[in-house]
Amino acid sequence: MRATLxxxxxxxxxxxxxxxxxxxxxxxxLEADLEIVSLEAHKFTHSVGGVMSHVNFPIDAxxxxxxxxxxxxxxxxxxxxxxxxxxxxxxLDSPLSQRTSFCQVRGTVGRxxxxxxxxxxxxxxxxxxxxxxxVRALLFSAQQFAACNAKHSILQRSARWLSMTGDRVGSxxxxxxxxxxxxxxxxxxxxxxxxxxxxxxxGAITYHRGAWKILDxxxxxxxxxxxxxxxxxxxxxxxxx
Amino acid sequence: MRATLxxxxxxxxxxxxxxxxxxxxxxxxLEADLEIVSLEAHKFTHSVGGVMSHVNFPIDAxxxxxxxxxxxxxxxxxxxxxxxxxxxxxxLDSPLSQRTSFCQVRGTVGRxxxxxxxxxxxxxxxxxxxxxxxVRALLFSAQQFAACNAKHSILQRSARWLSMTGDRVGSxxxxxxxxxxxxxxxxxxxxxxxxxxxxxxxGAITYHRGAWKILDxxxxxxxxxxxxxxxxxxxxxxxxx
DNA sequence: AGAGCTGCGTACGAAAACGTACCGTGCTGT
DNA sequence: ACAGCACGGTACGTTTTCGTACGCAGCTCT
Numbered sequence: 001m002r003a004t005l006x007x008x009x010x011x012x013x014x015x016x017x018x019x020x021x022x023x024x025x026x027x028x029x030l031e032a033d034l035e036i037v038s039l040e041a042h043k044f045t046h047s048v049g050g051v052m053s054h055v056n057f058p059i060d061a062x063x064x065x066x067x068x069x070x071x072x073x074x075x076x077x078x079x080x081x082x083x084x085x086x087x088x089x090x091x092l093d094s095p096l097s098q099r100t101s102f103c104q105v106r107g108t109v110g111r112x113x114x115x116x117x118x119x120x121x122x123x124x125x126x127x128x129x130x131x132x133x134x135v136r137a138l139l140f141s142a143q144q145f146a147a148c149n150a151k152h153s154i155l156q157r158s159a160r161w162l163s164m165t166g167d168r169v170g171s172x173x174x175x176x177x178x179x180x181x182x183x184x185x186x187x188x189x190x191x192x193x194x195x196x197x198x199x200x201x202x203g204a205i206t207y208h209r210g211a212w213k214i215l216d217x218x219x220x221x222x223x224x225x226x227x228x229x230x231x232x233x234x235x236x237x238x239x240x241x
Numbered sequence: 242m243r244a245t246l247x248x249x250x251x252x253x254x255x256x257x258x259x260x261x262x263x264x265x266x267x268x269x270x271l272e273a274d275l276e277i278v279s280l281e282a283h284k285f286t287h288s289v290g291g292v293m294s295h296v297n298f299p300i301d302a303x304x305x306x307x308x309x310x311x312x313x314x315x316x317x318x319x320x321x322x323x324x325x326x327x328x329x330x331x332x333l334d335s336p337l338s339q340r341t342s343f344c345q346v347r348g349t350v351g352r353x354x355x356x357x358x359x360x361x362x363x364x365x366x367x368x369x370x371x372x373x374x375x376v377r378a379l380l381f382s383a384q385q386f387a388a389c390n391a392k393h394s395i396l397q398r399s400a401r402w403l404s405m406t407g408d409r410v411g412s413x414x415x416x417x418x419x420x421x422x423x424x425x426x427x428x429x430x431x432x433x434x435x436x437x438x439x440x441x442x443x444g445a446i447t448y449h450r451g452a453w454k455i456l457d458x459x460x461x462x463x464x465x466x467x468x469x470x471x472x473x474x475x476x477x478x479x480x481x482x
Numbered sequence: 483a484g485a486g487c488t489g490c491g492t493a494c495g496a497a498a499a500c501g502t503a504c505c506g507t508g509c510t511g512t
Numbered sequence: 513a514c515a516g517c518a519c520g521g522t523a524c525g526t527t528t529t530c531g532t533a534c535g536c537a538g539c540t541c542t
Contacts, residue, residue, distance in 0.1 A: 067388035070467050075391050077384035092377035093370045098475065099384060129334045132373075136333035139380050143318035143340060146386040147308040150316050150427030154529075177489060186391030188530055193491065209489055209538065226311050234339065395499075419520060429500055434521065450508065450519055 014110050015059035017083050018134055021239045026120075026127050033120075034110040039063075039103040041175070046087050046097040055117045057085045061107030062168045064184060065099050065138075075149075076184035077142050079104070079161075081168025083235040084134050090117055091131040104184075105165060105174045130238075137238040141231040149186060152225040157185050158195035159224035162205060162212065167232065172214040199223065255351050256300035258324050259375055262480045267361075267368050274361075275351040280304075280344035282416070287328050287338040296358045298326045302348030303409045305425060306340050306379075316390075317425035318383050320345070320402075322409025324476040325375050331358055332372040345425075346406060346415045371479075378479040382472040393466040395428050399436035400465035402426065403446060403453065408473065413455040440464065 014020055014034060019027070039045070039061050046052055048068060056063065058081050065078035065086060077099065080086050086101045095114070121128045148157060161181060165174060178196065182189040199205045204220040206213050214220055221228060255261055255275060260268070280286070280302050287293055289309060297304065299322050306319035306327060318340065321327050327342045336355065362369045389398060402422060406415060419437065423430040440446045445461040447454045455461055462469060 065384070067384050069388060069392060073392060075388035077387045088380070089377060092373045092380070094374060094377055098377065098381050132333045133335060135376075135380070136330060136335055136339065139329070139333070139376070139383060140339050142380060142383040142387055143306070143308050146318045146383055146390055147310060147316035147427065149387055149391040151310060151314060179489080186388065188532095189490085190492080190531085191529065197491090207490095418518080420518095429502095430520080431501085431522080432499060435499095438521090448520095 014057065015082060015108075016057035016085070016110055017239055018085060018130065019057055019110065021130060023126060026124050033112050033116045035112075036108055037111045038108050039106060041103055041106045042180075044100065044102040045109075046099075046101055048097060048100045050097050051095055052087050052090055052097050052114050054111045054113055055085055055087060055090050056101075057110040057112065058082050058168070059108045059110060060170055061103055061109050062105035062165055062174075063101050063109075064104040065101045066184075068100055073186070074100070074183060075186040077145055078138055079141070079164055079168070080138070081165075082170070083168070083239060084138060085131070088135045088138050090114060091121065091128075091135050104180075105169050105176065107169065133238040134235075137231075137234040140234040144227045144230050144234075148225060148227040152227065154185065154187050154191040155195040155198055155223065156225035157187075158192060159199060159204070159220055160228040161185065162199070162214065163217070163220050163224045163228045164231065166214045166217065166220070172217070174212055175210050176212060177210045255298065256323065256349075257298035257326070257351055258480055259326060259371065260298055260351065262371060264367060267365050274353050274357045276353075277349055278352045279349050280347060282344055282347045283421075285341065285343040286350075287340075287342050289338060289341045291338050292336055293328050293331055293338050293355050295352045295354055296326055296328060296331050297342075298351040298353065299323050299409070300349045300351055301411055302344050302350050303346035303406055303415075304342050304350075305345040306342045307425075309341060314427070315341075315424060316427040318386055319379055320382070320405055320409070321379070322406075323411070324409070324480060325379060326372070329376045329379050331355060332362065332369075332376050345421075346410055346417065348410065374479040375476075378472075378475040381475040385468045385471050385475075389466060389468040390427060393468065395426065395432040396436040396439055396464065397466035398426050398428075399433060400440060400445070400461055401469040403440070403455065404458070404461050404465045404469045405472065407455045407458065407461070413458070415453055416451050417453060418451045 014030065019030060045056050045063060063080045063086050064076050065080065066074040067077045068074045087097045089097050121131065166172060178189050178192045182192045196207055200207065202219060204216045204223060206215060255271060260271060286297050286304060304321045304327050305317050306321065307315040308318045309315045328338045330338050362372065407413060419430050419433045423433045437448055441448065443460060445457045445464060447456060
C-alpha cells in the first residue's frame with residue numbers, strides 16, 4: 001500500500017501521491033507528521049461546521065465530500081483518493097470545515113494535525129503551492145459535478161463513479177452498496193440498479209452483494225461521461241505543480 | 242454604483258464588497274491598480290485554458306462561471322457579483338484559467354492586472370487571506386450547485402437564480418432572456434417558461450421580453466431552494482475574513 | 483437450524499423534464 | 513411603414529426518473 005510513484009531511494013514515501021509529489025526538502029519530517037490510520041467505510045472524518053483537528057491524505061481509502069440538504073439528503077460533491085486530501089478548507093485559510101467528508105471505501109489515510117499542516121503551509125511555499133493547486137482541482141471537480149448532475153444520465157454517472165473509484169483504490173475490486181451509490185449520485189436506487197445491470201451486461205463490470213469488480217476499464221471509461229476524464233486530468237495537472 | 246458598504250471617510254471605495262472589506266492599509270494604491278470597465282452582457286472575461294491577464298472584481302455586473310461540455314453545452318457552475326471576483330485560479334497559484342467566465346448581466350467591474358494581483362497576494366497576508374476565503378465560498382457554492390442540480394426542481398432553481406442575481410445587481414430589475422437562463426440551469430427553455438409563469442402568478446416577479454422585475458423578494462426567496470440562502474451565507478462569511 | 487439483517491431484483495403508476503416545432507409579439511433598423 | 517429578428521408563449525409526444533412497494537437471496541449470529 002505504499003510507493004505508488006517511483007520512490008527515490010532513501011526517501012520516505014507516503015503512498016499519497018500529493019505528498020509524494022513534494023520535492024525532497026519538503027518531505028523532511030513527513031513521517032513524523034503523519035499518523036497512518038485505518039478507516040472503515042462510512043466513517044466520518046469531519047462534519048460540516050466543525051473545527052478541524054486533522055487533515056487526511058488518503059493512501060488507499062476513498063473519501064467522499066458531501067453536501068447535506070435540509071431534508072437530510074446528502075449528495076456527493078467531491079471524491080478524494082490518494083491524489084488529494086481532505087479537508088481542503090485548511091488550505092483556504094479557514095479552521096472550519098464547510099462540508100462533511102467520510103470514508104467511502106475502506107482503507108488507510110495519512111493523518112496530519114492541523115497545526116503541523118498550517119506550519120508547513122506557512123513555512124514552505126512549495127508545500128502551500130501544491131496544496132492550493134490541489135484545491136484548484138477539487139474546485140474544478142465540484143464544478144464538473146454540477147454540470148454532470150444537470151446533464152448526464154444515471155448510467156453515465158454511475159460509470160463515472162466506478163471508474164473514478166477504481167483509479168483511487170488502485171484495484172479493480174471494491175465494496176459499495178447500491179443504496180450508497182444512489183445516495184452519492186443523488187438518484188433513486190432503481191436507477192442505479194438499472195445502470196449496474198447495463199454495465200454488467202456489456203461486460204464492463206460484475207457485482208455481487210456490494211462487491212464490485214471492474215472487468216474492462218476502457219469500456220467502463222467509455223461508458224462514463226467526459227467528466228471522468230476531465231477530473232482525472234485536473235488532478236493529474238495539480239500533482240505536476 | 243459605488244459605496245455599497247458604509248465608506249470610511251477619505252478612503253477609496255471600489256463598490257466591490259470584497260475589496261471594500263480590506264483594512265485601510267491594504268486599500269492603499271487600490272485605485273491605481275483598478276481599471277473600471279463596462280461589460281456588455283455575454284462578453285467573456287476569460288476562456289478555459291487561457292493565460293489570465295486580469296482579475297475582475299464586479300461592481301454591479303454579474304458574471305457567470307460556466308463549464309463547457311464536449312457537445313458544446315454550457316452549464317453555470319458559479320455566479321459572481323460584487324461579493325467576489327473572477328478568475329479564482331489566480332488565488333490558487335495558477336496562471337491558467339480552468340473555466341470560462343463571462344458577463345451575465347451588464348454592468349461595471351474593477352479590473353486588476355494579474356501582475357498586480359499576484360504582487361498583492363505575495364505582499365499582504367491579509368489580502369491573500371481574504372481572496373482565499375472568497376475562493377472557499379466559491380468552492381462551497383460550486384458544491385451546492387452540484388447538489389442543487391441533482392435534487393431541486395426547475396422552479397426552485399429558477400427562483401434561486403433570480404434571487405441571487407437580484408442581490409448581486411443591487412436592483413430589483415435586470416435583463417436576461419429565457420434561453421440564457423435555461424442554458425445556465427442546464428434545462429430546456431419550456432421548463433424555464435413554466436417556472437417564470439408560476440413565479441409571475443404568485444406575484445413574486447414580473448417579466449417582459451427579457452426584462453425581469455422582482456416584486457416580492459421574500460416570496461421569491463421562499464420559492465427558491467435552500468441553496469440560495471446557503472450560498473449567500475457562505476459569501477457573507479468570506480467577507481468577514 | 484432459525485431469526486434477522488442487508489443487499490438487490492423488479493414492477494408500476496406518477497411526475498418531471500425533454501425536445502421539437504410552430505406561431506405570436508414587440509422591438510429595431512432602414 | 514415595413515422587414516427582420518429576438519423573445520417567448522404553447523403544445524404534445526417521448527423519455528427519463530421518481531417513489532414506493534413487495535419479495536427473494538445470501539450472510540451472520542446465536
